Amino acid sequence: xxxxxxxxxxxxxxxxxxxxxxxxxxxxxxxxxxxxxxxxxxxxxxxxxxxxxxxxxxxxxxxxxxxxxxxxxxxxxxxxxxxxxxxxxxxxxxxxxxxxxxxxxxxxxxxxxxxxxxxxxxxxxxxxxxxxxxxxxxxxxxxxxxxxxxxxxxxxxxxxxxxxxxxxxxxxxxxxxxxxxxxxxxxxxxxxxxxxxxxxxxxxxxxxxxxxxxxxxxxxxxxxxxxxxxxxxxxxxxxxxxxxxxxxxxxxxxxxxxxxxxxxxxxxxxxxxxxxxxxxxxxxxxxxxxxxxxxxxxxxxxxxxxxxxxxxxxxxxxxxxxxxxxxxxxxxxxxxxxxxxxxxxxxxxxxxxxxxxxxxxxxxxxxxxxxxxxxxxxxxxxxxxxxxxxxxxxxxxxxxxxxxxxxxxxxxxxxxxxxxxxxxxxxxxxxxxx
Amino acid sequence: xxxxxxxxxxxxxxxxxxxxxxxxxxxxxxxxxxxxxxxxxxxxxxxxxxxxxxxxxxxxxxxxxxxxxxxxxxxxxxxxxxxxxxxxxxxxxxxxxxxxxxxxxxxxxxxxxxxxxxxxxxxxxxxxxxxxxxxxxxxxxxxxxxxxxxxxxxxxxxxxxxxxxxxxxxxxxxxxxxxxxxxxxxxxxxxxxxxxxxxxxxxxxxxxxxxxxxxxxxxxxxxxxxxxxxxxxxxxxxxxxxxxxxxxxxxxxxxxxxxxxxxxxxxxxxxxxxxxxxxxxxxxxxxxxxxxxxxxxxxxxxxxxxxxxxxxxxxxxxxxxxxxxxxxxxxxxxxxxxxxxxxxxxxxxxxxxxxxxxxxxxxxxxxxxxxxxxxxxxxxxxxxxxxxxxxxxxxxxxxxxxxxxxxxxxxxxxxxxxxxxxxxxxxxxxxxxxxxxxxxxxxxxxxxxxxxxxxxx
Numbered sequence: 001x002x003x004x005x006x007x008x009x010x011x012x013x014x015x016x017x018x019x020x021x022x023x024x025x026x027x028x029x030x031x032x033x034x035x036x037x038x039x040x041x042x043x044x045x046x047x048x049x050x051x052x053x054x055x056x057x058x059x060x061x062x063x064x065x066x067x068x069x070x071x072x073x074x075x076x077x078x079x080x081x082x083x084x085x086x087x088x089x090x091x092x093x094x095x096x097x098x099x100x101x102x103x104x105x106x107x108x109x110x111x112x113x114x115x116x117x118x119x120x121x122x123x124x125x126x127x128x129x130x131x132x133x134x135x136x137x138x139x140x141x142x143x144x145x146x147x148x149x150x151x152x153x154x155x156x157x158x159x160x161x162x163x164x165x166x167x168x169x170x171x172x173x174x175x176x177x178x179x180x181x182x183x184x185x186x187x188x189x190x191x192x193x194x195x196x197x198x199x200x201x202x203x204x205x206x207x208x209x210x211x212x213x214x215x216x217x218x219x220x221x222x223x224x225x226x227x228x229x230x231x232x233x234x235x236x237x238x239x240x241x242x243x244x245x246x247x248x249x250x251x252x253x254x255x256x257x258x259x260x261x262x263x264x265x266x267x268x269x270x271x272x273x274x275x276x277x278x279x280x281x282x283x284x285x286x287x288x289x290x291x292x293x294x295x296x297x298x299x300x301x302x303x304x305x306x307x308x309x310x311x312x313x314x315x316x317x318x319x320x321x322x323x324x325x326x327x328x329x330x331x332x333x334x335x336x337x338x339x340x341x342x343x344x345x346x347x348x349x350x351x352x353x354x355x356x357x358x359x360x361x362x363x364x365x366x367x368x369x370x371x372x373x374x375x376x377x378x379x380x381x382x383x384x385x386x387x388x389x390x391x392x393x394x395x396x397x398x399x400x401x402x403x404x405x406x407x408x409x410x411x412x413x414x415x416x417x418x419x420x421x422x423x424x425x426x427x428x429x430x431x432x433x434x
Numbered sequence: 435x436x437x438x439x440x441x442x443x444x445x446x447x448x449x450x451x452x453x454x455x456x457x458x459x460x461x462x463x464x465x466x467x468x469x470x471x472x473x474x475x476x477x478x479x480x481x482x483x484x485x486x487x488x489x490x491x492x493x494x495x496x497x498x499x500x501x502x503x504x505x506x507x508x509x510x511x512x513x514x515x516x517x518x519x520x521x522x523x524x525x526x527x528x529x530x531x532x533x534x535x536x537x538x539x540x541x542x543x544x545x546x547x548x549x550x551x552x553x554x555x556x557x558x559x560x561x562x563x564x565x566x567x568x569x570x571x572x573x574x575x576x577x578x579x580x581x582x583x584x585x586x587x588x589x590x591x592x593x594x595x596x597x598x599x600x601x602x603x604x605x606x607x608x609x610x611x612x613x614x615x616x617x618x619x620x621x622x623x624x625x626x627x628x629x630x631x632x633x634x635x636x637x638x639x640x641x642x643x644x645x646x647x648x649x650x651x652x653x654x655x656x657x658x659x660x661x662x663x664x665x666x667x668x669x670x671x672x673x674x675x676x677x678x679x680x681x682x683x684x685x686x687x688x689x690x691x692x693x694x695x696x697x698x699x700x701x702x703x704x705x706x707x708x709x710x711x712x713x714x715x716x717x718x719x720x721x722x723x724x725x726x727x728x729x730x731x732x733x734x735x736x737x738x739x740x741x742x743x744x745x746x747x748x749x750x751x752x753x754x755x756x757x758x759x760x761x762x763x764x765x766x767x768x769x770x771x772x773x774x775x776x777x778x779x780x781x782x783x784x785x786x787x788x789x790x791x792x793x794x795x796x797x798x799x800x801x802x803x804x805x806x807x808x809x810x811x812x813x814x815x816x817x818x819x820x821x822x823x824x825x826x827x828x829x830x831x832x833x834x835x836x837x838x839x840x841x842x843x844x845x846x847x848x849x850x851x852x853x854x855x856x857x858x859x860x861x862x863x864x865x866x867x868x869x870x871x872x873x874x875x876x877x878x879x880x881x882x883x884x885x886x887x888x889x890x891x
Contacts (some may be wrong), residue, residue, distance in 0.1 A: 004479065026478045027808035028453035060439040064445050068728075068737060075728035076795035077449060078802015095809075097802045099450040106447050127740030127765075134696040135743055135763040141590040198809070199453070243693060244590040247583065277532075287779035288519065291576055317858040319583065350528040357530030357549050370809030 004360060008378065009202040010388050013210060015218040020388045022197045022379050023370070031371050032104045033093040033195040035336060036114065037381035038186035040164040041087045041308055042224050042406055049166010052085040053129050053183050058092060059083070060121040062111035065125040066239035077103055080369070085164075088307040089383060091376070095369045098199035102208055105196075107330055109212040112192065115183050119176055126171055133165050141244040145424050146251030146315055147301075153238035154253050159227040160309050188219030190244035193382045197371045228308040229255075236420040241427050246292060248318055249424040253311035253333065254414055256300055258383070267413060268303060268406035271312050272351045273343050273406065274334070275299040279350075282314060285334050292330050293318045304377050304394070307384045308395025311420070324423055335414050342407030352399055359395060443470060452694055455805045457831045460818060467665050471658055472822055473651040476811045480550045482647025483811045486560055488542040489642070490635045490670055493609035493752075497673065498627055501615030503537035503635065505581060506628040510544070510636075511535045512573035515566040519573055522559070523835030531556050535563065539610055540637055541754040541823065547812070550648040557661045564636050565665055574625045581620050589885045590612060592763070592864045595689045596700035599862045600882065603687055604702060604757055608678040610838040637667025646815040678755065680704040681860055684878035689888060690867040697763045697769050697865035701776065702759035703855040708751045714837045715849045717756075720749050722796045722846070723783055723854065724760055730779045731760065739775070741768045753824070758853055769863060770873035777859075777877075783850040787843040801835040 010020040043051040061067040074081045091113075094104045137143035148163060155161035194213065196205040242249065257263035274282050275298045286293040298314035299421030318327045321405065343351075366372035374391065381390040460474045495503040511517040511533065526533055531548030544563055588594045598613050605611035606725040643662070645654060680703065706712055717725075724731035724747030735741045745762035760780075765773045788796075808812035821830045863874050867882060867890075874880055882890040 024478070026476075027805065028455055029806055029809050068733060072728045072795065073446060073725050075799045078636060078798045078805075081727070081805060081807075082482065095806060097452065097805060099452050100802075101450075102447040103449060106445070123694040126741040127742050128736055131696065131741070131763065132743035133766060134765075139592060139694055139763070141587065244691075256615075276527060277523070279520075279527045284520065284523075287580075288576070291579070292466065294587075295579065317587075347524075349527075350524060351573070353530040353549070354527045357481065360481055360549075364479045364481075365810040365812065370806060370813075 001276050004363070006363070006374065008388050008391060010382070013189065013214050014186075015214065015216055017209070017213050017216070018193040018382050019206060019209040020193060020382055021200060021202045022195075022371070022374060022378065023200055024145040024198055026198075026416045027370065028199050029095060029370050030097050030098040030101050030196065030198040030200050031093065031095045032101070032108065033091055033375040034108050034192060035089050035091045035381060035383060036187055037089055037341055037383045038191070038222070039086045039088040039090055040158050041227055042237065043096060044178075045158060046170065047174055047178060048131070048163045050166065050178065050182065050402045051090060051235070052168070053125065053171060053174060054179060055083045055085045055090050057121065057127055057179055058111055060117045061115070062124060063114035063116050064110050065107055066116070068359065070195050072113070073103060073197055075106060076304060077213050078406060079104070082367070086302070086305060087176045087310070089305070089380065091327045091379065093369060093375065101196070101200060105208050105212050108194070109216065110143045111187060112187060112213065113216045115128065115180070116317070117179060118175070118333055122174070122176055122179060126174070129166070129171060130168060133357070135186065137165060142242065142317070142424065145240070146253070146313060146422055148186070149238070149240045149424060150251050150313060150420060153230055153236050153422050154311060155309060157227055157229050159225050160229060179208070184219065188222070188223050189213060189216050190218045191222050193379050195378055197375055210434050220234070229309045233417055237415045238420070240422055240424045241338055242424045243427055246426050246428065248320060248324060248426060249314045249316060250318075250324060250327065251313055251422045251424075252328075252419055253313040254419045256310050257413060260338050260397070262397070262405065263409055263412070266302060267312065267411040267425055268398060269348070269355065270338070270353050270406045270409045271299050272355060273338065273347065276351065276354060281334050281338065282331065286316065286327070290330055291325055299423055305380045306381070328421070339407070339410045342403055342410070345403060348401070348403050348406065355398055356395060361392070393418050455808065455835070456836055457808070458814070461655070463655060464882070465638065465659060465663060467484060467663065469662055469665065470642045470822070472642070472644050472818060473654055474646045474648065474814060474818060475651060476646050476814055477648045478811065480648050481811065482549060482550050482645060482649055483547045483815045484545070484560070484645045485645065485815060486544045486564060487644070487819070487823060488635050488637075488640050489540070489823070490640060490672070491537045491539050491541045492612070494635070494670070494672060496609035496612065496629055498631060499623060500612045500619050500634070501613070502623065502627060502631055503542055505578070505620070505623055506631045507535045507537040507542050508568045508577050508581070509569055509574050509628055509633065510563050512577065513568040513570040514562040515568055516562060516662065519570070525559060529556050529559075533559070550644070553654065557657060561661045561665070561704070564641075567632060569625055569629050569632070571625060574628065578620060578623055579726040579814055582617055585614060585617055585620060586720055592691065592694065595691070595885055596698045596862050596864045599687050599689055599864075600700050600702050600759065600860065603681060603685075603860045604704060605678045605755070608675050608755075610752055610755060611677065613722045617742050623812065628634060634670040638662065638665045638670065639667060639669045644815055644819055644822065646811045646818065655867060678704075682858055684857065684859055684861065686861045686878045686880040688715070688867060688871060688873045688874055688880055688882040689862065689864040690882055690884055691864055692866055694864070694866040695766070696763050697766055697870050698761070698763050699769065699772060699776070699861070699863055700759060700761045701859050701861045702757050703859050705750070705756040705758040705853050706748055706758045707753065708820065708826065712849060712852070713751075715841055715845050715854050716749055718800055718838060719783065719846050719854070720758070720843055721748055721800050721847045722746050722788060722792065723779060726796070726799055728795070728799070731776065733765075734779060735772055735775050739771070741772045742763045751824075765864060766869040769865070769870045770876050773861065773877055777856055780850075780854045780856045783846070784854060784856060788846050790843065793841070793843055793846065797838050797841070800838050804834055805818065
């Protein structure tokens with residue numbers, strides 16, 4: 001099979017800002033990203049949801065680009081922009097015609113240098129974030145299920161177990177001093193990576209980075225809370241009420257082994273064997289064969305983009321005529337089968353071909369942004385591993401996995417005492433939707 | 435082409451000169467059996483993306499059964515004369531491929547993507563699904579029950595309830611009024627109906643095959659001829675329905691969801707299809723109104739007032755008719771305030787010329803994002819599909835930016851007056867009646883419904 005060799009060059013400025021450039025002339029478009037190594041996992045206690053609220057504040061104005069100017073300058077250059085908050089990183093990105101490259105970098109440098117926001121901006125974005133939580137979680141059937149429901153059951157360390165979108169009381173308590181302190185602590189060049197991808201030459205990218213970012217002073221190295229979990233020794237269960245939906249649901253999460261180990265690679269292919277679309281063992285058994293489940297999906301979310309405890313999660317909505325215990329029993333039967341019999345050589349070969357094919361697509365796009373996936377992986381490999389070239393070699397570990405490794409991973413990690421289960425039960429079960 | 439050099443902020447770098455945008459060559463062939471084929475090279479990744487469209491969808495199937503084209507498309511992938519459902523899924527995985535089979539109002543489509551190395555076997559799979567689907571009885575029965583549960587679920591989603599109601603209001607007796615079948619209709623589907631729809635719709639004379647990716651067009655065309663060449667079948671007979679009447683006067687349609695903690699607003703009116711010469715100017719007007727982050731509506735009700743997270747307006751082109759719509763999920767206590775601003779911004783565009791600098795910004799935006807499609811195989815496929823399915827001129831991609839650039843403030847004023855039909859806008863609100871009814875009534879006569887579409891007193 002063809003391999004993909006992505007040209008990647010990187011450097012570090014004197015202030016600690018890492019710069020990664022990946023030239024590609026497919027289209028006269030350039031994608032710019034700035035990733036800060038702070039996500040909702042490590043936001044301050046008593047300030048749940050703050051990392052995400054802060055992300056919104058980064059669009060509210062900086063020293064030379066007041067509120068609305070940032071968005072206006074990108075859109076009017078023919079580009080699009082957004083940001084997103086993850087467990088361990090927060091990103092800001094733009095895709096623009098390449099003639100706007102310097103302007104985009106100037107804007108990113110301006111807000112890395114000096115955020116300029118006031119109380120009115122904070123009130124405004126607090127309201128916007130609350131509507132975001134309502135539209136995605138509180139006013140949606142199965143909203144936030146299971147990404148917000150499972151962590152409080154699965155984990156004991158606050159870093160991993162709190163409400164990442166934020167309790168409204170915590171959002172209300174956040175003030176401008178919190179915003180400035182957070183900015184000063186985490187939004188320093190030595191805690192960030194700048195990515196420039198697409199229609200740009202490496203030397204041009206480095207020169208512009210130096211010109212626009214080099215005078216931003218480094219900060220103290222941020223101190224991070226330890227997200228380590230104590231060893232789990234028994235199954236954990238929790239219940240959440242479903243307000244709108246009429247189908248009972250459950251999510252089952254197993255702790256994933258340490259990233260970039262041989263076990264982690266085996267677990268990833270095991271995950272594909274279980275969750276890989278309609279060919280996946282769980283979908284085939286519970287939806288297609290036994291016809292217990294209506295929806296079933298899952299896996300290790302954003303497998304290259306986290307840097308702490310995480311889970312492989314299965315999400316199931318099932319028919320009301322089956323009890324939760326019956327559904328779980330059918331799930332367990334699939335797990336037991338893969339522990340006892342493993343997977344065949346033929347299956348493993350298929351899984352590897354699909355894994356590689358999916359990887360190419362991941363790099364090419366995502367979120368409507370050219371090369372979003374490549375940007376995301378380069379950023380995470382830089383911030384977590386200081387090794388952006390991993391985008392060209394990370395596949396090797398997965399392609400080296402053997403059948404017995406997959407079975408061993410099933411026996412070692414798919415244990416009841418290593419899992420957590422959340423049941424989301426409709427308040428109006430059995431009743432017709434009003 | 436001109437781009438803006440002057441900036442209001444100190445230090446903002448000017449834009450460098452615009453780089454040339456070169457659209458790749460589209461190689462168009464019609465096979466002897468009537469199958470239209472368009473091939474485009476794109477070598478960013480060693481994969482290819484394809485879509486096999488049939489130019490008939492749920493609207494054309496309405497007299498056979500609402501949603502029947504979608505049900506048929508769902509069952510198509512569950513078995514062929516040569517492969518069982520399980521073989522199909524495992525073979526796809528072995529090719530590193532993704533595949534979906536679905537139907538919209540105007541077309542059915544088998545969409546696929548896979549490794550360039552395995553192009554021929556994937557095309558063979560697509561060919562089998564398009565010509566030799568077996569509709570196994572047990573698979574049909576399962577998918578039908580599955581569909582019933584999906585329909586029940588969708589009736590709990592505010593976004594679905596809003597769009598379902600708006601389409602009913604705008605399209606009345608026309609097939610476009612129906613976005614989803616009822617549970618009773620799904621329960622009544624017969625396997626024979628699927629088989630007969632499949633025989634009529636899935637024919638080469640009714641089809642368009644688009645392939646974009648890492649291949650040499652000549653070699654790929656030989657593959658396509660080899661795989662699809664022996665296929666036979668005529669274009670289906672289409673039914674003609676009377677044009678839907680555009681509803682007169684603002685009216686409010688409330689879908690009651692007890693306990694809702696937010697209100698989904700969706701308002702709309704009739705507009706145009708992509709074939710209409712006004713399409714591009716309406717697109718530009720929409721992007722100024724609420725089609726971009728930097729648009730007036732987003733700046734107003736999100737960035738200034740904080741009423742909502744995701745306000746948006748859009749022009750929705752169906753094949754025969756189009757409609758304009760604006761949506762926002764807002765706090766319950768600002769439903770009236772949000773609607774007021776929605777109308778204010780619309781009426782302002784209808785009465786005051788857009789300032790030149792703002793127009794230039796919007797032109798740059800639309801023209802810039804149009805070229806983004808070049809960067810990915812799926813993006814390119816999407817844009818080429820739009821041109822082919824709507825039978826737009828061959829140079830549509832090449833001339834689009836120029837057509838955006840020449841528009842003037844007067845053009846936009848006329849366009850807003852013609853299509854942002856504020857006086858006749860139909861307003862759908864989905865939320866808890868007890869929280870929002872009195873606010874919504876301020877904007878017109880109100881009719882309330884439950885989630886199943888039954889009228890409430």
